[in-house]
Amino acid sequence: MSKSRFRNLPVTARHDIYPAISPEPYFSGSSAAFHDKVILIVGASKGIGLSISSFYARAGAKLAIVSRSEESLAEAKDHIISEAGPRKPEVLTLAADAADSKAIEAAVLRVVEKFGGLDVVVANAGISSPWTKPFVENDAYNDWWKTLEVNLRGTYNVAHYTLPHLEKSKSGAFVAVTSTASQINASFASAYAVSKTAINRFIEYVSIEHPSVKSFALHPGTIKTETVIAVIPFWESIAIDTLQLPAATILKLTDGSGRFDWLSGRFVSANWDLEEVERDWKEDIVNKGMLVTRIIAD
Template sequence: MDLSKVFSLDGKVALITGASKGIGLAIAEFFAAAGAKVVLSSRKQEDLDEQANRLKSKGYEAIGIACNVGNIGELQGLVDKSVETYGQLDILVNNAGTNPIFGPIHETTLEAFDKIMAVNVKAPFELSRLCFPHLRKSSSASVINISSIGGLSPEPGLGVYSISKAALISMTKVYAKEWGDSKIRVNAICPGLIKTKFSEALWSNEKIMDYMLKQLAIKRVGSSEEIAALALFLASPGSSYTTGAVMTADGGFTI
């Protein structure tokens, strides 16, 4: 049995948001190593150029396109530039996220609520919609939304963030059901505690870490690469019959 093509992304073009570091960057590198041409996007062009050049030095095909997904007006340009560069779009990873606050939900301002929803919910909704005309032309289109275990059960101090990630899970299922006829698969990944800059407020807090480790079956913090490996599965032919799935990668926290 030849399994060489089961996880191959040869000939595919992938757009990944929040891709200058952390989980997004790891996904971009995994996809590139699997043969995809990758579009890295985040807010700062300088950071994107650095990472795209690093991937190119490994023989991969990559480009960086700056976009603040919280500014909805910038999303069309991101899609247009991606397609202009590579001529197609097969995979979209909605990874960019934000959480500017940590504390009780009743202390969350409406301004913070709006910012979290704009980046974590509204941007994936609109970017997916804008990518639809291109994705439907693909022979194996895949959309992957990076949610969180907080979207399955609210996390202490992360109330509105948890709400936004729950909405993203629901959105994943809606798109999966409606886009099935267009042969576009849509799935979600719910990472647990992953050692990234984004989650540093959690894994650098000794009290929180002690609590988390007691809940885990695999008693350690996860890595970005472990999320990227799951994303590769969802982007590849290996998951061709998988859509609307909500997959956890959390060391057993949600068992």
């Protein structure tokens, strides 16, 4: 199996929470950035989505969590409330398939009816078939196109129905979970890589067409989740990041302070030390149009 490395930013590689993105100010109440903010997370019942949901709840937000299974949502809600301690967050659960346009439309309407609006949306639903054989040997729909449908169409559906509401928020933010798989060529990963590459490009258009909403295509790190174990044969050598890393990164990007708004419309990796990116690379990223999809000459 061939693997190629993408051209990374030469900053410190982070694999867990580090001081610059510490969520403690949000958790302790010394920062009220998320108090009573309405957060919608799609793909929230386990793994990365559940960790993100828990962090927002601990920061004082009102939550709406979406997944396909009502049973898994109930378990997720119990976990989130338990993790939040004395805050006792409001958590609305909604069973819906991200690839089902009507179901997502209904879910978003329900959230807005209950909470009155939206402030932050995280599109995290995603799937992948195992990276073990060429795409011509997989089922044309149930493997390849199904991955595109859930990952790309699911992200589009969430954006389509939430962006009009996010535009009404003073600190509206939209985060689509992508992957460094979009930046490399790994054998047998074409469906997943194509879907994530398309998400990166889609976020560029979200930023262009909805500039008042801060939008990010975030690589969450490579984490030992059920999906990673099931699909990547070499997962043990790369799955070294914690579930808390992307959760803390997303809080920092969406806290309404404006500090990292200049990254809107771009690919961002949770593995990058954001403080170093800001200090050493902000000028080039902004002035040279870096971290977007384009042809470059070496």
